[in-house]
Amino acid sequence: METHAVRTQAEARDLVPTSEPRWLNEREHEVWLALRHLLWGLQPAVDRQLLHDSGLSGPEYSVLATLTENPDGVLRSGTAARMLGWGRSRLSHLLRRMEGKGLISRACSPEDGRGQDIALTPAGREAIIEAAPGHVGFVRSIVFDALTPEQQDSLLVACQRISAAIEASGAIECDADGGPCDAEPTA
Amino acid sequence: METHAVRTQAEARDLVPTSEPRWLNEREHEVWLALRHLLWGLQPAVDRQLLHDSGLSGPEYSVLATLTENPDGVLRSGTAARMLGWGRSRLSHLLRRMEGKGLISRACSPEDGRGQDIALTPAGREAIIEAAPGHVGFVRSIVFDALTPEQQDSLLVACQRISAAIEASGAIECDADGGPCDAEPTA
DNA sequence: GCCATGAACTTGACGCATCAATCTTATGGG
DNA sequence: CCCATAAGATTGATGCGTCAAGTTCATGGC
Numbered sequence: 001m002e003t004h005a006v007r008t009q010a011e012a013r014d015l016v017p018t019s020e021p022r023w024l025n026e027r028e029h030e031v032w033l034a035l036r037h038l039l040w041g042l043q044p045a046v047d048r049q050l051l052h053d054s055g056l057s058g059p060e061y062s063v064l065a066t067l068t069e070n071p072d073g074v075l076r077s078g079t080a081a082r083m084l085g086w087g088r089s090r091l092s093h094l095l096r097r098m099e100g101k102g103l104i105s106r107a108c109s110p111e112d113g114r115g116q117d118i119a120l121t122p123a124g125r126e127a128i129i130e131a132a133p134g135h136v137g138f139v140r141s142i143v144f145d146a147l148t149p150e151q152q153d154s155l156l157v158a159c160q161r162i163s164a165a166i167e168a169s170g171a172i173e174c175d176a177d178g179g180p181c182d183a184e185p186t187a
Numbered sequence: 188m189e190t191h192a193v194r195t196q197a198e199a200r201d202l203v204p205t206s207e208p209r210w211l212n213e214r215e216h217e218v219w220l221a222l223r224h225l226l227w228g229l230q231p232a233v234d235r236q237l238l239h240d241s242g243l244s245g246p247e248y249s250v251l252a253t254l255t256e257n258p259d260g261v262l263r264s265g266t267a268a269r270m271l272g273w274g275r276s277r278l279s280h281l282l283r284r285m286e287g288k289g290l291i292s293r294a295c296s297p298e299d300g301r302g303q304d305i306a307l308t309p310a311g312r313e314a315i316i317e318a319a320p321g322h323v324g325f326v327r328s329i330v331f332d333a334l335t336p337e338q339q340d341s342l343l344v345a346c347q348r349i350s351a352a353i354e355a356s357g358a359i360e361c362d363a364d365g366g367p368c369d370a371e372p373t374a
Numbered sequence: 375g376c377c378a379t380g381a382a383c384t385t386g387a388c389g390c391a392t393c394a395a396t397c398t399t400a401t402g403g404g
Numbered sequence: 405c406c407c408a409t410a411a412g413a414t415t416g417a418t419g420c421g422t423c424a425a426g427t428t429c430a431t432g433g434c
Binding site for chain 1: 342
Binding site: 375387388393 | 406424
């Protein structure tokens with residue numbers, strides 16, 4: 001990060017016979033700083049509100065919300081991972097901790113012996129139902145109360161374009177497995 | 188996260204006698220999803236590019252860039268933390284690892300016995316000079332090549348407004364110490 | 375000169391994410 | 405039927421970030 005100040009740019013330009021002459025101008029630098037400032041600030045702020053007001057971490061909330069989208073609150077682990085856009089490993093670690101807290105339960109899938117069915121427990125359902133209003137209220141106050149509808153539309157477009165650029169840029173993540181990198185599932 | 192699907196909202200609205208009736212409408216939900224998608228995608232993408240192409244992690248790059256902004260490459264630890272908008276603890280942990288790699292060095296400050304002067308080593312300077320062009324090139328390709336100048340301006344405004352809302356929202360972070368939460372130092 | 379207060383920094387414990395194995399179960403070709 | 409391959413999931417190691425103590429040093433009142 002830190003697209004570094006002019007000094008660094010000057011030094012690099014002087015010392016390295018690089019083929020990358022396209023440094024950021026002042027306006028671009030300002031945009032990048034603002035974007036990074038938001039990046040560094042928004043996620044922690046949302047997580048903190050959640051943890052403080054409901055005892056759920058951000059990732060935990062995400063998992064519970066995903067489960068709740070299903071009528072019966074049951075999902076195969078891999079399916080949930082795809083819906084969240086996460087790697088299996090990440091989800092597995094998190095599920096272990098959540099199972100320990102009683103928020104979800106896991107059982108071998110009857111259909112495919114390899115899979116795990118993860119299910120919302122009553123405690124898990126109660127936790128997210130209690131957390132949701134505060135979470136949504138916070139997001140509204142932070143994002144939507146701060147922007148006019150036109151600004152919100154512009155923001156949407158910008159996010160979509162940058163995200164598209166990232167994905168086009170060969171950022172083929174998706175854990176270590178070669179999954180199709182679904183992404184954009186919750187829409 | 189996961190401002191959860193309509194089902195969750197409906198359930199919460201039914202079951203909880205809440206005073207938070209302001210759920211997100213469909214358009215707002217879409218904006219929030221796009222924003223979160225960006226949040227989850229941009230930071231890791233930048234970090235990955237950096238780590239892959241130069242062996243520096245995102246935070247390491249930030250620290251080196253901050254040091255490089257100073258002529259002599261020396262900074263007090265607390266000053267650097269303020270410039271980065273980070274907590275002392277976070278920086279301390281990172282510096283320990285970076286010292287182990289030879290990227291920076293630490294010495295007791297002669298002025299204030301409590302402080303540590305952190306200094307860029309030759310290896311550290313070389314590392315960031317080598318990393319900078321690729322980093323900037325990547326940021327440009329992801330953010331600026333994807334947006335028109337007008338869209339960039341809109342994005343800037345949106346970022347500033349949301350960040351301001353976060354800070355206004357009593358997000359008084361700044362580690363455990365009561366620092367003035369400088370923020371916006373690198374401009 | 376002495377001590378309370380507080381600032382600067384570090385440390386340890388813990389949750390979280392990634393990466394590289396591993397283990398188990400399907401599945402398809404011989 | 406048997407084995408190679410692949411998919412689903414877990415595990416362990418490591419880096420990172422946060423929170424809560426803790427340590428060291430400076431400073432101001434007495």
